[in-house]
Amino acid sequence: MLKDLITPQNANAFVGKLGDILVKAIDQPLEYAINWGRLWSLWPVHIETACCSVEFGAASSPRYDVERFGIIEAFGSLRQCDLVVVQGTITRKMAPRLRLVYDQMPEPKYVIAMGACAITGGLYFDSYNVLPGIDGVLPVDVYVPGCPPRPETLIQGCILLQEKIKRMKVR
Amino acid sequence: MSDSDTSIQETETKPVVENQQELPKFEKDHSDKITAKFGSKTEIAFVKPDRIRVNVKKEDILDVASFLRDELNYDHAESVTGVDFPADKEIEVVYHLGSYTDPQLNRQVLSLATRAPREDDPKPGNDSTKLPSLREIFYSVEFHERECFEMLGVFFEGHPDNRRLLLPEDWADLPPLRKDFAIKGR
Amino acid sequence: MTARLPPGLQLEKVDDRIMTLNVGPQHPGSGHMRLIIKVDGDYIVSCDPDPGYVHRGEEKMAEYRNYITNIPHLERPVIHDSCNILYPYCLGVEELLGLEVSERAKYVRVIASELNRFTYTLYWLAIYGIFLGHSTMFMWPAGDRELAIDLLEKLTGARVTHSYFVPGGVRNDLPANFEDVCLRQINYLEKRLKAYADIFYDNPILIARTEKTGVLSREDAIRLGTTGTVLRASGVDYDVRTKEPYDVYDELDVHTNVLKNGDSYDRSKTPWLDMLESCNIIRQALEKMPKSGSVRVKLKPNPKGGNDEVYKRVESGRGSLGAYIVSRSKPEPYRVKLSVGSFRNLICMPYLLKGEKLGNMPAVYWSLNYWPVEADR
Numbered sequence: 001m002l003k004d005l006i007t008p009q010n011a012n013a014f015v016g017k018l019g020d021i022l023v024k025a026i027d028q029p030l031e032y033a034i035n036w037g038r039l040w041s042l043w044p045v046h047i048e049t050a051c052c053s054v055e056f057g058a059a060s061s062p063r064y065d066v067e068r069f070g071i072i073e074a075f076g077s078l079r080q081c082d083l084v085v086v087q088g089t090i091t092r093k094m095a096p097r098l099r100l101v102y103d104q105m106p107e108p109k110y111v112i113a114m115g116a117c118a119i120t121g122g123l124y125f126d127s128y129n130v131l132p133g134i135d136g137v138l139p140v141d142v143y144v145p146g147c148p149p150r151p152e153t154l155i156q157g158c159i160l161l162q163e164k165i166k167r168m169k170v171r
Numbered sequence: 172m173s174d175s176d177t178s179i180q181e182t183e184t185k186p187v188v189e190n191q192q193e194l195p196k197f198e199k200d201h202s203d204k205i206t207a208k209f210g211s212k213t214e215i216a217f218v219k220p221d222r223i224r225v226n227v228k229k230e231d232i233l234d235v236a237s238f239l240r241d242e243l244n245y246d247h248a249e250s251v252t253g254v255d256f257p258a259d260k261e262i263e264v265v266y267h268l269g270s271y272t273d274p275q276l277n278r279q280v281l282s283l284a285t286r287a288p289r290e291d292d293p294k295p296g297n298d299s300t301k302l303p304s305l306r307e308i309f310y311s312v313e314f315h316e317r318e319c320f321e322m323l324g325v326f327f328e329g330h331p332d333n334r335r336l337l338l339p340e341d342w343a344d345l346p347p348l349r350k351d352f353a354i355k356g357r
Numbered sequence: 358m359t360a361r362l363p364p365g366l367q368l369e370k371v372d373d374r375i376m377t378l379n380v381g382p383q384h385p386g387s388g389h390m391r392l393i394i395k396v397d398g399d400y401i402v403s404c405d406p407d408p409g410y411v412h413r414g415e416e417k418m419a420e421y422r423n424y425i426t427n428i429p430h431l432e433r434p435v436i437h438d439s440c441n442i443l444y445p446y447c448l449g450v451e452e453l454l455g456l457e458v459s460e461r462a463k464y465v466r467v468i469a470s471e472l473n474r475f476t477y478t479l480y481w482l483a484i485y486g487i488f489l490g491h492s493t494m495f496m497w498p499a500g501d502r503e504l505a506i507d508l509l510e511k512l513t514g515a516r517v518t519h520s521y522f523v524p525g526g527v528r529n530d531l532p533a534n535f536e537d538v539c540l541r542q543i544n545y546l547e548k549r550l551k552a553y554a555d556i557f558y559d560n561p562i563l564i565a566r567t568e569k570t571g572v573l574s575r576e577d578a579i580r581l582g583t584t585g586t587v588l589r590a591s592g593v594d595y596d597v598r599t600k601e602p603y604d605v606y607d608e609l610d611v612h613t614n615v616l617k618n619g620d621s622y623d624r625s626k627t628p629w630l631d632m633l634e635s636c637n638i639i640r641q642a643l644e645k646m647p648k649s650g651s652v653r654v655k656l657k658p659n660p661k662g663g664n665d666e667v668y669k670r671v672e673s674g675r676g677s678l679g680a681y682i683v684s685r686s687k688p689e690p691y692r693v694k695l696s697v698g699s700f701r702n703l704i705c706m707p708y709l710l711k712g713e714k715l716g717n718m719p720a721v722y723w724s725l726n727y728w729p730v731e732a733d734r
Binding site: 336 | 409414418579580581593601666677679692694696700704
């Protein structure tokens with residue numbers, strides 16, 4: 001009688017139902033675990049644009065120490081990084097290259113716009129060569145205002161990004 | 172060589188005319204050597220402590236520059252600046268020359284200025300805004316002249332590499348530092 | 358060649374031996390600057406620098422703002438050395454407007470300028486360490502730099518973009534008790550600087566990597582018109598603070614450090630020696646400063662210069678920084694040109710990198726004290 005029950009159609013339905021139950025049981029903690037892994041090891045690309053790069057460098061210094069959050073500037077290639085911190089003014093000459101850098105990073109990737117120049121063009125809003133903000137080029141996750149933002153502000157921006165990642169869907 | 176305003180303002184830019192006895196001695200001797208050799212081809216615009224300015228026409232600038240390098244021991248150019256005077260229809264290029272080797276000239280910066288005609292509607296490649304390049308005489312002006320070329324549109328004849336340096340590759344507008352190029356909203 | 362290229366790029370066939378390498382705008386270094394290098398195996402055949410990725414049009418913007426509102430954006434090319442880049446501009450505007458600066462303001466300016474030399478050079482040393490893979494040499498200067506930034510924050514209120522120098526003096530006077538705190542921190546900083554010799558300058562790996570690479574002879578340094586530490590490492594004794602003293606440098610005892618060889622090792626050592634010299638200058642200035650006095654001149658609104666021009670220069674961390682200001686009886690300057698040390702030293706790059714091995718490129722490139730944002734203005 002058992003052999004009559006296990007037909008191909010029944011087996012498909014059974015596996016499908018089992019999959020649904022498993023997804024409901026494990027998905028939530030699995031997502032939590034994956035997101036936990038991601039947000040404590042954000043590796044930024046080495047893309048030090050203009051003025052704000054000095055404060056980003058100061059954030060990596062022993063006093064503010066952004067490495068304790070896992071944000072280590074990995075000095076390999078950008079193919080293994082997942083965070084782009086756009087530090088400063090992006091000019092018209094640099095914009096296509098910035099997009100090229102962003103496209104080469106593997107998923108999942110996040111963007112922090114640091115400094116007033118990256119948000120809206122800042123002090124250089126009327127210059128002939130400056131983009132008024134990088135919103136047209138990259139999808140930005142967190143905006144960190146300031147000119148330049150203090151390292152503590154940048155760290156708060158990174159923590160905000162971590163909060164955002166916690167709530168993201170993994171797939 | 173002042174702007175095209177009234178003659179009252181002309182004397183303001185030429186302190187040489189106003190108070191002759193207050194000119195600093197070393198700089199006056201220095202500028203006298205230049206006028207002794209070139210006479211009316213050069214014009215000493217001012218003689219201030221540590222700063223002398225010589226205006227030449229573009230045909231004579233190579234001779235004057237060679238004289239400055241060989242006889243007066245100026246060995247490098249600190250910067251090359253282009254200034255746009257649309258009222259005079261001219262673009263002025265100022266070379267600031269200094270000397271590392273001559274201890275008496277360590278404080279001096281000599282401004283060598285020349286003017287190029289300017290057209291209101293420039294056709295790139297065919298206009299008359301050309302100046303001879305000083306790269307053979309002062310090698311250090313190489314990148315400065317390239318920047319002056321792209322920012323003001325002054326073509327330097329004899330420069331091996333008149334290319335853009337700072338502007339984006341697809342810049343198709345007027346040279347930015349000209350006065351008729353207005354930035355947005357102003 | 359089966360993958361499709363993104364739009365805007367094309368393939369070209371070049372030489373079979375010579376390969377074009379883009380040390381592109383994004384590189385594990387600092388700042389956006391491209392070097393188009395042609396290599397033959399491991400040797401660099403030619404190098405073509407391509408700056409301009411951070412060109413923000415400072416000089417054009419300066420023509421639309423008046424003399425005082427020009428200050429915040431003219432200090433942005435080198436924000437951690439912002440006092441030194443405003444210095445020649447303020448000196449020039451003071452000459453154009455005919456302003457007299459008080460003694461005390463001059464001494465305060467000298468102190469702020471030398472403190473900025475610390476913040477700039479320590480950041481440069483930190484990045485130099487990272488370039489060569491010496492991460493302790495990143496952490497030590499980056500941490501010690503915070504001491505100098507603390508002093509500047511007490512003095513001006515901001516960490517980096519100080520906007521402290523104005524035509525006529527400085528914005529505000531020294532806070533109470535500043536002299537004692539400054540002396541203590543400078544003494545401690547000097548001890549820390551001397552410790553760098555143990556980990557960096559006497560380090561056999563650094564010596565092996567940088568000695569005899571990128572040699573710039575004395576005649577070439579003069580002919581190419583280099584400036585600053587690049588010039589002094591090649592044997593030319595020229596420092597604007599001693600040759601054409603501005604403010605109160607003629608009353609202070611400044612010793613110029615000149616090294617003979619002109620290779621990357623000397624170019625990396627000269628800024629460190631200059632920093633040790635800055636400690637002495639700050640101590641002398643604190644001693645000789647007049648104890649009281651005003652530090653700022655009250656200006657009329659919208660001051661105008663006459664029909665005049667002025668060229669002033671100052672010694673910054675990268676070399677002699679000059680400001681050429683042309684004024685024509687309006688509240689805005691007619692033309693402002695900053696002649697910066699990084700742009701003047703740019704010509705060394707194609708000159709020195711030709712014939713070098715590719716592995717030596719980071720050491721030579723960063724030893725030229727090139728800050729891309731400043732060169733592009």
